[in-house]
Amino acid sequence: MNSEYSGSGDPAKSLELLWRRRPLPTRGPKPALTVDGIVTAAVRVADAEGLAAMSMRRVADELGVGAMTLYRYFPGKGELLDVMLDTVYGELPRRVVPGDWRAALDEVARENRELYLRHPWLLQVAISRPPLGPNVMAKYEWELTAVEGIGLTDLEMDATVALVNGYVHGAVRTAVEARQVIQRSGMTDKEWWLAHVPHLDQIGDLEKFPVSARVGTAVGNEFDAPYDSEHAFEYGLERLLDGISALITNRSAPQG
Amino acid sequence: MNSEYSGSGDPAKSLELLWRRRPLPTRGPKPALTVDGIVTAAVRVADAEGLAAMSMRRVADELGVGAMTLYRYFPGKGELLDVMLDTVYGELPRRVVPGDWRAALDEVARENRELYLRHPWLLQVAISRPPLGPNVMAKYEWELTAVEGIGLTDLEMDATVALVNGYVHGAVRTAVEARQVIQRSGMTDKEWWLAHVPHLDQIGDLEKFPVSARVGTAVGNEFDAPYDSEHAFEYGLERLLDGISALITNRSAPQG
DNA sequence: GGTCAACTGCGTACGCTGTACGAAGAGTAG
DNA sequence: CTACTCTTCGTACAGCGTACGCAGTTGACC
Numbered sequence: 001m002n003s004e005y006s007g008s009g010d011p012a013k014s015l016e017l018l019w020r021r022r023p024l025p026t027r028g029p030k031p032a033l034t035v036d037g038i039v040t041a042a043v044r045v046a047d048a049e050g051l052a053a054m055s056m057r058r059v060a061d062e063l064g065v066g067a068m069t070l071y072r073y074f075p076g077k078g079e080l081l082d083v084m085l086d087t088v089y090g091e092l093p094r095r096v097v098p099g100d101w102r103a104a105l106d107e108v109a110r111e112n113r114e115l116y117l118r119h120p121w122l123l124q125v126a127i128s129r130p131p132l133g134p135n136v137m138a139k140y141e142w143e144l145t146a147v148e149g150i151g152l153t154d155l156e157m158d159a160t161v162a163l164v165n166g167y168v169h170g171a172v173r174t175a176v177e178a179r180q181v182i183q184r185s186g187m188t189d190k191e192w193w194l195a196h197v198p199h200l201d202q203i204g205d206l207e208k209f210p211v212s213a214r215v216g217t218a219v220g221n222e223f224d225a226p227y228d229s230e231h232a233f234e235y236g237l238e239r240l241l242d243g244i245s246a247l248i249t250n251r252s253a254p255q256g
Numbered sequence: 257m258n259s260e261y262s263g264s265g266d267p268a269k270s271l272e273l274l275w276r277r278r279p280l281p282t283r284g285p286k287p288a289l290t291v292d293g294i295v296t297a298a299v300r301v302a303d304a305e306g307l308a309a310m311s312m313r314r315v316a317d318e319l320g321v322g323a324m325t326l327y328r329y330f331p332g333k334g335e336l337l338d339v340m341l342d343t344v345y346g347e348l349p350r351r352v353v354p355g356d357w358r359a360a361l362d363e364v365a366r367e368n369r370e371l372y373l374r375h376p377w378l379l380q381v382a383i384s385r386p387p388l389g390p391n392v393m394a395k396y397e398w399e400l401t402a403v404e405g406i407g408l409t410d411l412e413m414d415a416t417v418a419l420v421n422g423y424v425h426g427a428v429r430t431a432v433e434a435r436q437v438i439q440r441s442g443m444t445d446k447e448w449w450l451a452h453v454p455h456l457d458q459i460g461d462l463e464k465f466p467v468s469a470r471v472g473t474a475v476g477n478e479f480d481a482p483y484d485s486e487h488a489f490e491y492g493l494e495r496l497l498d499g500i501s502a503l504i505t506n507r508s509a510p511q512g
Numbered sequence: 513g514g515t516c517a518a519c520t521g522c523g524t525a526c527g528c529t530g531t532a533c534g535a536a537g538a539g540t541a542g
Numbered sequence: 543c544t545a546c547t548c549t550t551c552g553t554a555c556a557g558c559g560t561a562c563g564c565a566g567t568t569g570a571c572c
Contacts, residue, residue: 169426181382209393215413216414244499
């Protein structure tokens with residue numbers, strides 16, 4: 001779930017911005033800024049300080065202008081966010097791995113993961129109706145190509161790509177949250193747990209949860225946070241691709 | 257990724273609240289409110305109007321008191337959110353399906369899905385360090401029990417439960433976002449798409465994305481939004497459980 | 513070359529947020 | 543009755559997105 005929404009205004013205006021088709025006027029003073037310059041500054045702020053810190057005033061400060069100046073270039077914050085999204089999607093290498101759907105989906109998952117790790121604020125942007133910019137569309141095309149021609153229906157292709165994307169989103173969200181909570185609190189997970197145990201002991205209900213106690217201890221002893229998240233990603237991706245593999249094998253040899 | 261964080265203050269204070277162990281004083285006026293009453297009101301507001309609308313002032317209004325009154329019961333908004341979370345986790349039936357790990361995990365997934373659908377604001381609460389209340393702990397115990405005794409290591413049990421929970425979180429997030437965007441925009445997905453097509457045509461790069469065009473059309477023709485999200489949930493859950501099944505089968509008969 | 517419309521930059525204002533501070537009143541122990 | 547503790551809550555602060563309208567700049571046209 002996310003808390004920042006993209007601009008839901010005029011489609012013509014939004015597409016104009018995303019594809020840089022704004023007709024530039026002949027009269028009046030030359031604009032001091034560019035759409036690209038504002039987006040770059042906004043991405044820089046969001047990367048460094050988080051999406052919550054990326055306010056219109058903060059981005060304007062970054063560029064040395066007043067806050068309301070930005071509204072000469074974007075109808076509102078939502079549209080700025082749309083263009084930010086399409087812009088960083090352009091960073092995806094979109095390498096195509098031909099002839100091996102599993103390797104191709106693996107590549108899709110890993111490139112998306114890298115993108116989320118580079119721009120964690122992406123995890124907070126709701127994209128149920130993506131801004132239809134050039135990079136958003138190229139990304140979807142690239143992802144579908146990974147599962148093209150292997151016996152899936154069109155609907156299954158879409159569902160499979162959505163499943164992998166959803167998995168990566170969730171896995172990275174968990175990892176980034178874990179990383180951020182360590183920073184915010186100044187405590188590792190183990191320190192946090194050890195600060196709670198004495199009080200839980202005093203409440204005295206811990207023996208009601210025997211499996212949690214055993215598994216929790218095993219998890220705590222084995223992992224420190226950074227390795228944990230990488231391990232969880234690999235574990236989940238393998239399970240997921242195994243499950244997709246079962247479907248594809250079934251498709252190749254139906255009623256087998 | 258989420259935007260609301262739980263209280264990171266004094267563990268003693270937090271656990272006191274979660275387990276209702278606050279020693280009540282003898283002197284002074286009797287409190288007009290109770291922790292449970294405030295939590296109930298806050299959950300009601302969050303359910304009906306979303307987490308963004310659940311401000312301290314709004315909850316206080318709901319109870320007919322001033323905003324600052326709430327701070328006599330909770331150190332801050334984060335702790336209120338913690339108790340809200342633990343409280344709604346108490347709604348889980350936590351039915352145990354013995355002897356069939358797949359049915360048990362399926363049950364875990366579906367009950368969690370129902371909970372998220374009833375309280376969509378849960379999707380926005382970061383839980384990388386969950387509030388250690390009675391219902392949070394019972395939930396974890398219940399989920400681990402589903403995969404207990406089937407040949408997984410303790411670490412794999414934890415990873416598997418986290419994988420299923422992460423999947424459900426992502427799937428419901430997507431579904432709820434889709435539902436909300438229809439409400440906010442007053443347009444169905446099809447109407448939204450049809451509003452964009454003419455402008456995209458004018459830009460004229462649509463033929464660069466042949467697979468997207470074909471698959472997108474198939475998806476658009478087949479689904480309206482409500483059925484779509486249910487279908488996506490079933491499809492993904494089946495793939496995921498198939499993937500976990502492959503691991504468990506391997507465990508039972510190692511080295512082939 | 514003068515005039516005017518179009519355009520840019522931006523100061524101010526509004527209602528919203530979480531919560532620190534401290535005053536005012538209520539209730540009980542001694 | 544006094545003294546002390548506890549509750550309620552008004553006010554204040556810094557920050558948010560952005561509507562409105564003014565001031566100053568620039569090029570097109572007569």
